Amino acid sequence: MKKISIALAAVVLSTATLFGADVYLSDNAKVPNLTMKNTGLSFKDIEGYQNYKIVATHFRKDKNEIRYILANPVAYNALRAKAKVMPNGSKVVKIGWSVNDMASFPSALEADKIQRVEYMIKDATKHKESDGWGYARFVKKNGKYKAWGGDPKSCVACHASVKSNDALFTKFQKMF
Ligand code: HEC
Numbered sequence: 001m002k003k004i005s006i007a008l009a010a011v012v013l014s015t016a017t018l019f020g021a022d023v024y025l026s027d028n029a030k031v032p033n034l035t036m037k038n039t040g041l042s043f044k045d046i047e048g049y050q051n052y053k054i055v056a057t058h059f060r061k062d063k064n065e066i067r068y069i070l071a072n073p074v075a076y077n078a079l080r081a082k083a084k085v086m087p088n089g090s091k092v093v094k095i096g097w098s099v100n101d102m103a104s105f106p107s108a109l110e111a112d113k114i115q116r117v118e119y120m121i122k123d124a125t126k127h128k129e130s131d132g133w134g135y136a137r138f139v140k141k142n143g144k145y146k147a148w149g150g151d152p153k154s155c156v157a158c159h160a161s162v163k164s165n166d167a168l169f170t171k172f173q174k175m176f
Contacts, residue, residue: 090122
């Protein structure tokens with residue numbers, strides 16, 4: 001009995017230490033093994049992105065989609081420091097969800113299904129033809145991801161309109 005209560009106390013204590021120290025539980029769900037046919041960029045290149053930090057939220061009115069923009073540590077630090085050019089190793093991820101009226105409060109919208117996960121990855125040598133960025137898109141339909149079959153040149157062309165911001169539309173969104 002004494003042993004059990006000592007063990008219990010240890011569990012409670014270590015849990016308190018964990019939460020008290022503001023430690024996140026990380027989401028290590030594996031991403032599917034999918035590769036873009038024209039660039040060879042794969043979903044695995046951003047495995048663990050669920051644990052990246054959110055840097056901005058966007059809403060595409062025409063697609064009725066809420067989007068979270070997340071950054072890996074290299075990109076996060078550069079965005080916060082307002083770097084003019086993002087360093088190699090930067091990964092910026094966009095998750096897009098469809099939206100639904102919230103059942104408990106219909107004038108509120110809530111995120112529903114993930115429709116896409118897209119990313120930009122910086123490697124100035126490998127992607128020198130596209131301002132140093134590699135582009136990949138994975139679309140989710142009926143619960144399954146697929147590599148988008150289109151031409152990433154279209155990504156580059158549209159993102160060229162924000163060349164002065166290193167091809168990023170995202171601005172670091174203040175939280176305080
Ligand atoms: C017609 C224009 C257009 C095309 C084509 C386009 N994007 Fe974007 N992209 C945007 C806009 C506008 C935003 C900011 C709003 C948002 O989050 O949707 C954005 C945001 C992003 C972001 C977040 C970083 C940033 O620049 O703000 C990523 C990652 C991204 N796009 C990836 C892609 C990929 C990959 C493709 C091609 C498969 C692509 N985009 C094609 C317009 C475009």
